[in-house]
Amino acid sequence: MKNLKLKSNTLIIGIGNSGRRDDGLGWAFVNEIQSRMPDDFDYEWRYQLQVEDSELICNYERVIFVDATTEELHSGFSFSKCELAEHYYFSSHAQNPETVVYLAATLYDVQPDAYMMAICGVEWELQEGLSEAAITHLNKAISHFFEVIQDFSSRTG
Amino acid sequence: MSRKITIDPVTRVEGHGRVTIHLDEYGQVKDSFFHIVEFRGFERFIQGHPYWEAPVLVQRLCGICPVSHHLAAAKAIDQIVGIDPADLSPTATLLRRLMHYAQVFQSHALHFFYLASPDLLFGMDAPVEKRNIVAVAVENRELAIKGITMRKFGQEVIKAVAGKKIHGILAVPGGVHNSLTLEERDYFLDGKEIENVDTMIDWTLEMVSFIHDYHLKNKKLLDEFAYFPSGHLGMVNAEGGMELYHGGLRARDANGKTILNDVNTDDYEQYFAEATAQWSYMKFPYLKHIGRENGWNRVGPIARMNVCDFIPTPLAEEARKAYFAFAGEKMVNGTMFSHWARLIEMLHCAEEMKVLLHDPQLLGNDLERKGIARTKGIGIIEAPRGTLTHHYEVDDKGMITRCNLIVSTTHNNDAMNHAVKWVADHVISRKGTITESMLNQVEVPIRAYDPCLSCATQALGKMPLKAELYDYTGKLIDEKFKA
Numbered sequence: 001m002k003n004l005k006l007k008s009n010t011l012i013i014g015i016g017n018s019g020r021r022d023d024g025l026g027w028a029f030v031n032e033i034q035s036r037m038p039d040d041f042d043y044e045w046r047y048q049l050q051v052e053d054s055e056l057i058c059n060y061e062r063v064i065f066v067d068a069t070t071e072e073l074h075s076g077f078s079f080s081k082c083e084l085a086e087h088y089y090f091s092s093h094a095q096n097p098e099t100v101v102y103l104a105a106t107l108y109d110v111q112p113d114a115y116m117m118a119i120c121g122v123e124w125e126l127q128e129g130l131s132e133a134a135i136t137h138l139n140k141a142i143s144h145f146f147e148v149i150q151d152f153s154s155r156t157g
Numbered sequence: 158m159s160r161k162i163t164i165d166p167v168t169r170v171e172g173h174g175r176v177t178i179h180l181d182e183y184g185q186v187k188d189s190f191f192h193i194v195e196f197r198g199f200e201r202f203i204q205g206h207p208y209w210e211a212p213v214l215v216q217r218l219c220g221i222c223p224v225s226h227h228l229a230a231a232k233a234i235d236q237i238v239g240i241d242p243a244d245l246s247p248t249a250t251l252l253r254r255l256m257h258y259a260q261v262f263q264s265h266a267l268h269f270f271y272l273a274s275p276d277l278l279f280g281m282d283a284p285v286e287k288r289n290i291v292a293v294a295v296e297n298r299e300l301a302i303k304g305i306t307m308r309k310f311g312q313e314v315i316k317a318v319a320g321k322k323i324h325g326i327l328a329v330p331g332g333v334h335n336s337l338t339l340e341e342r343d344y345f346l347d348g349k350e351i352e353n354v355d356t357m358i359d360w361t362l363e364m365v366s367f368i369h370d371y372h373l374k375n376k377k378l379l380d381e382f383a384y385f386p387s388g389h390l391g392m393v394n395a396e397g398g399m400e401l402y403h404g405g406l407r408a409r410d411a412n413g414k415t416i417l418n419d420v421n422t423d424d425y426e427q428y429f430a431e432a433t434a435q436w437s438y439m440k441f442p443y444l445k446h447i448g449r450e451n452g453w454n455r456v457g458p459i460a461r462m463n464v465c466d467f468i469p470t471p472l473a474e475e476a477r478k479a480y481f482a483f484a485g486e487k488m489v490n491g492t493m494f495s496h497w498a499r500l501i502e503m504l505h506c507a508e509e510m511k512v513l514l515h516d517p518q519l520l521g522n523d524l525e526r527k528g529i530a531r532t533k534g535i536g537i538i539e540a541p542r543g544t545l546t547h548h549y550e551v552d553d554k555g556m557i558t559r560c561n562l563i564v565s566t567t568h569n570n571d572a573m574n575h576a577v578k579w580v581a582d583h584v585i586s587r588k589g590t591i592t593e594s595m596l597n598q599v600e601v602p603i604r605a606y607d608p609c610l611s612c613a614t615q616a617l618g619k620m621p622l623k624a625e626l627y628d629y630t631g632k633l634i635d636e637k638f639k640a
Contacts, residue, residue: 019217045321046323047323051271051290051294051305051308052305052308052309052312054305055302055305055306055309086291099291102291103291103294106294106295106298107294107298107301107302107305108302
């Protein structure tokens, strides 16, 4: 069965495009966590979030969105609660995490515990491979993530 | 009078749809253009790559219709390894068809529910903040949930056969690389974990009924809005029925006269040429024997309805008959009928998926075949937005030396320009300024063709729309922009 069924109560969604340098940070994060903990979480990769992702996240108690950011953050990343918000993009081919959470609550009366991991990127041209700075930020974000999931485990347990 | 329209270099990489409307000294529309100023480059990028990479590389043209590009390229690359469509194994053919019907189903669902439904539910004059899927979700929860579930069904089928919903891989040269397991097949039939294919058929029937009633209530508007005669192009099977994966190319003029008679897709170059315009990167395909002026054709749902003699699934055929009975015409030339036609195609795809899922050969293991290598391959399919052509030529080492893509939206280039002209003439002429409502009315008929500007120009980026209004001196007097 090609990953059609759920195996975890936590979903990690990497957002981005590995063909545009550091925009691949979200996918790189997911790839790394999956390689270390293949059975602990469910994983998804997205170029863009879409409306139907609101239905997907309803199946989970906890959702972590991971994306690159152009912001300059002292720690190289930020990890924060993702609160629902009603935003909308004209093309409708792309939604932001807050809107996906909003749609889940509006359509399905479900609001998973949602978080946003934003990792600082610096290079965005058409090329594969993360910049050195992005790799440093990615490693910091991963380290922090492992601390965070200890906290999740203790709360769940 | 000379007027200069500047193409901003930034938009060449960001992606950009722009409408310009030119007025004469009396405020009457003199001309209008729907410009696509994205850079077209994929045909060049792919040269020098080995042929077997093409079905994977071309998926990167688009995040919405990668399956269509994957399958069109796969059909072409099959020929490079000496395999014509009739030579594929039954299992490979069924799996590719299943993936294709799922793609058309989910793409049409995305368009109808996410893009078109706000116009239909709230009207063309609705305030901007209501013209989106979030507003639909708030005010029409059941409809939104059905739309999401229907799109999900198609995507799950794609994921089952290709491994991923977007940019998955099913086809390999001469076949497919895996088939479905019994468990995966039953996932879509038993309704235990997701809504099953029978529910998809039922819900699509509801939507077909909804759009029928909507046309009934808004008959004059929908019959007349952006109506213009044109040729129509699509694929048909050997009996003249609607065909989405492989068949002959048929075109009919606005009155129903056949102008391209079920020709072999391998011969497309004999019949089609592409014109260019200085004001757009998107080309203008046309039938050579009719000429540039009148040889262009609409493609996609309206066109496919017009060129086929019947639909080879019972519920969709019944819906097709009702559609033509309502229109009261042998050929439907009204732009706004595209939503109805699109829903009938969704019904056809759902019926086809059900048939395929019950076919035991879908689970077979005869997956790949090889023939005598050739240097040219042509793959044409009916993608959600219309006829899609992939043409590759390779050298003796199998490296691609030529790539020609005629993307569905490109065929609709003239149609979208005619639709914009209609709105300019009927809605904007002699008004002086552009209101939000007018701007949306310019967008509505463009949207009806479900254009994929990134595909059509093989560009990167977003699809914002800018509308500009010029007076008779060439001075920009109003503009509206949507990011």
